[in-house]
Amino acid sequence: MDVNNLRDMSKFTYFLIGVLSITFVITQGFSNNYQISSVEGFQVFVNKEPKIIAIQDNSDDNKNSEEVDNGDNLLGNSNEGGSMGNNTGGGLSDGFSSGGSLLGDDNQTQGDMTADEESAQNNTQSDQTESQVNQNVNQTQTTNQNVNVNQTNNQNVNVVNKQKLELIISEEEDEAPISVEEQTRVESQDKIIVGEHRGITGPECKSGNVLAGASNAEDLRVLADCQDATGTVMHTKKMDDGDYKFFLNVDDPFKFLVNEKNNEKTEGFLVVEIVPADQNSAGVLPKEGDHVHVRGAWVTDKPKGWHEIHPTWKVVVQ
Numbered sequence: 001m002d003v004n005n006l007r008d009m010s011k012f013t014y015f016l017i018g019v020l021s022i023t024f025v026i027t028q029g030f031s032n033n034y035q036i037s038s039v040e041g042f043q044v045f046v047n048k049e050p051k052i053i054a055i056q057d058n059s060d061d062n063k064n065s066e067e068v069d070n071g072d073n074l075l076g077n078s079n080e081g082g083s084m085g086n087n088t089g090g091g092l093s094d095g096f097s098s099g100g101s102l103l104g105d106d107n108q109t110q111g112d113m114t115a116d117e118e119s120a121q122n123n124t125q126s127d128q129t130e131s132q133v134n135q136n137v138n139q140t141q142t143t144n145q146n147v148n149v150n151q152t153n154n155q156n157v158n159v160v161n162k163q164k165l166e167l168i169i170s171e172e173e174d175e176a177p178i179s180v181e182e183q184t185r186v187e188s189q190d191k192i193i194v195g196e197h198r199g200i201t202g203p204e205c206k207s208g209n210v211l212a213g214a215s216n217a218e219d220l221r222v223l224a225d226c227q228d229a230t231g232t233v234m235h236t237k238k239m240d241d242g243d244y245k246f247f248l249n250v251d252d253p254f255k256f257l258v259n260e261k262n263n264e265k266t267e268g269f270l271v272v273e274i275v276p277a278d279q280n281s282a283g284v285l286p287k288e289g290d291h292v293h294v295r296g297a298w299v300t301d302k303p304k305g306w307h308e309i310h311p312t313w314k315v316v317v318q
Contacts, residue, residue, distance in 0.1 A: 161267075165235040168266060169245060177303030178261075186305045189259060190223055197256050199224025199298060204314055210297040213275035214311050215241045220299040227298035229254040229309060230318070233290045234269055242276040244285050248294065248309075257298065261305035271301070271308040274315065282315045291318045 178186075205226030211217040231250035239245050247269035250257055258270050272294055274282050286292050296312035 162235065165247060165267070166237070169235060169237045169247065175304070178305045182305060183302055186259065186261065186300065186302075187221070190221070190300055193256065193259070194223050197224075199227045200295075201226060204295055206297075206313055211299075211311065213277040214273075215243070215275070216301075219302050220297075220308075220310065221302055222297055222299050223307070224298040226295065227257070227309065228293065228295045229257055229270060230293045231270070231291070233286045233288050233292060234267075236286065236288055239273075244274040244279055246272050246286065246288075248272050248292070257307055257309075259300075259305075259307050262307055265304065266306055271306060271310065272296075272312050273308060273310040275311045278311055278313050282313060284315050284317055286315055286317055292316060293318055 177183075206212075210222065210225045211220055214220060229248065229250050231248040231254065234247040234249050236244070236246040247266060248271075249268075250270050254270075258268060262268055262270065274285065279285060293314075293316045294309055294312050295314040296309040299308050299310055300306070301308055301310075
């Protein structure tokens with residue numbers, strides 16, 4: 001083999017050794033970078049604070065030693081990652097605690113708002129209740145005032161009515177008699193009423209002259225020898241001729257006893273008179289407001305035109 005061939009073989013050998021060396025170094029670099037990247041990724045996931053590992057590529061021994069150290073560092077970083085995980089978990093716990101505190105504050109705020117709303121609602125209800133009470137008081141006062149006014153008005157009306165009834169019952173004797181034509185018309189109406197309503201009979205009815213004792217017997221036309229009635233005494237007066245006279249507001253079943261002249265001149269009341277001869281035997285002389293049952297002769301006072309129970313023989317206060 002010549003010298004040139006040897007030189008070529010030496011160059012090829014050196015070239016091959018250089019290529020293998022470079023390949024080895026690159027392979028080791030990639031391996032170390034992959035390990036470092038794995039550790040850093042793990043640290044970033046756990047604590048977000050990666051730990052940088054220095055790499056020295058001095059020799060093969062150093063590389064082997066570095067691999068062992070890297071293994072230890074990986075284990076150590078795993079432990080540190082555990083502690084970092086714990087710390088991170090603690091941080092999360094603190095976060096949840098803070099969240100709980102925030103929720104607690106929110107609940108407290110809602111509680112305060114609810115209490116304020118309830119207080120406002122209670123105040124509103126109290127105001128409404130007070131307003132209702134005041135309104136009821138005002139209504140009661142108004143009602144009482146109205147009652148007082150009505151009572152006063154009623155009293156005034158009663159006074160007026162009493163005075164009016166007194167004039168009617170006292171001054172009737174001074175009145176001019178109704179006309180003959182009116183007397184004739186009243187008599188015609190009386191015949192119709194008598195045909196529809198007949199008097200009563202019984203032991204308490206009088207026999208004979210039922211007008212005995214009446215001072216104005218000539219002015220009385222008898223409709224029924226004996227008739228009873230019930231009603232309320234409205235006004236009473238002892239007349240100059242001795243008769244005890246009163247107005248009777250008859251009950252509904254006895255409304256037929258009054259006629260249009262009663263409605264026109266005596267406020268619709270039936271005129272009742274107890275002659276002196278019957279005042280002791282009549283039973284009682286009623287007073288205003290008494291509810292009584294009377295019995296006597298049902299007559300028409302021809303000059304006045306109204307109807308009366310006159311003379312009255314029996315009076316019973318009910």
